[in-house]
Amino acid sequence: MNEIISQITVYTDKMRGTSPGESFKLSNLLIFKWLKCLFVFLNKSKKITIVSTITLLLFGVSFLIYSHLATGDIYLLDPSSFHGRALFFLTISLLIFKLGFFSFLLVSYSKYKSVKTVSHEQLPKCTVIVPAYNEGKQVYETLISLSKSDYPTEKLQLISIDDGSVDDTWYWIKKAQEELGQQVIIFKQPKNMGKRAALHRGFLEATGDIFVTVDSDSIVQPSTIGNLVSPFVTNENCGAVAGNVRVLNKEKGLIPQMLNVSFAFSFEFIRSAQSLYGSVLCTPGALSAYRKTAVMNCLEDWLNQTFLGNKTNIGEDRAMTNMILKQGSDVVFQKDAKVYTDIPENYRSLKKMFTRWERSNVRENIMMTKFAIGNYKDGNKLAPRLILANQWIKIVFAYPALILMLIFLMSKPLLFLSVSFLGILLFSSIPAIFYYLKYNNVKDSLLAYTYGVFYAFSLFWITPYAIATAGNNKWLTR
Missing domain, CATH: 3.90.550.10 (Spore Coat Polysaccharide Biosynthesis Protein SpsA; Chain A)
Incomplete structure (x- = not known):
């Protein structure tokens, strides 16, 4: 922790009197070191981590409500424009599919029985x-x-x-x-x-x-x-x-x-x-x-x-x-x-593991599609195809989502972050509730929200990067 703080001080001193290009590079390193410092601090206490996460998410939602009440502007794009309507239609379509798919999983889960x-x-x-x-x-x-x-x-x-x-x-x-x-x-x-x-x-x-x-x-x-x-x-x-x-x-x-x-x-x-x-x-x-x-x-x-x-x-x-x-x-x-x-x-080891997993997912989704569209097995083939389709959703929309994220971060950063926090709060509630009902552990179940924030802001790049480097067969952690 002290070593990281010392490095932050060094980078701050170096930024004085440097060129714009060098200053930009140092500022990025500075942000990374501050994030690392924050992570080390949060790593020391589960209670602090959970309270910080919930506070951050609620702040984001509160800002979204405030923006609506104060200005009425809660849209990332003008809903009356072509791009605004297209984004709204796409978002609603994906939301309907995801909710429908979750309902399918929920019903299937309720019928599952392990073999004795x-x-x-x-x-x-x-x-x-x-x-x-x-x-x-x-x-x-x-x-x-x-x-x-x-x-x-x-x-x-x-x-x-x-x-x-x-x-x-x-x-x-x-x-x-x-x-x-x-x-x-x-x-x-x-x-x-x-x-x-x-x-x-x-x-x-x-x-x-x-x-x-x-x-x-x-x-x-x-x-x-x-x-x-x-x-x-x-x-x-x-x-x-x-x-x-x-x-x-x-x-x-x-x-x-x-x-x-x-x-x-x-x-x-x-x-x-x-x-x-x-x-x-x-x-x-x-x-x-x-x-x-x-x-x-x-x-x-x-x-x-x-x-x-x-x-x-x-x-x-x-x-x-x-x-x-x-x-x-x-x-x-x-x-x-x-x-x-x-x-x-x-984080360094985790990103390598996830990158390796995502690269193999890209490859094997392609391989599975080749036989899943045919008559490869007896019985129900619709369910496996639906499961595969959900895998493809993540891959197909990886780059459009990344581009939109960058555009909105530059044009409406606070609003985008608030919408993101609302999404994390809603969708992370599913694994949080599941874990609580399964293990009756409130404190651990709330870590689902922490993981949601962590993934959204530090691992979001994994899937686009894995797609671009799908042919790379390096184990990374070896």
């Missing part, structure tokens, strides 16, 4: 694959947690693969094997070849009828694996199952705390609704299960997938999900199959 864990006798032979790269001791913790699974030992195979780590990851993998014996089989890649290549090796070495993939920075509960694979027993058409990802390091900063609330909504609400139609769009890398035959049907295509002429190295989870959906298989969600995973604790 089947008996030990019914459980299939299962191989759990844990790829690791520079994870250190965390991979050891992951393997130990898996070894404590309430799953028949003779039916459970553990495989861990060191993907050419340059730290002590291999030491901790070998230590886990020393403690667990033949329960875990270990391999070391000759060099860092990427997560997809490591998983590919695991799939080829696996002996189970079901493949489970777990990230090396994740911890499972004893009941997780049994619950995760149960849908394969009760549904012969089940090709993949998505686990319920929660935040392991949620007490280590504001970002993990916010994402804990966001993850609860995106997994337990959105994926539950998608699961009703067997059309969960992404089985997360942190915890997923696949039927062996479904994986083997597409394994080489998955390993050698290309996009824009380049071999893909990111988004292996979404790619595998798409290829299994394409086979006409169901992809479902198990809310009781929980995994706790480490997520970024700072």
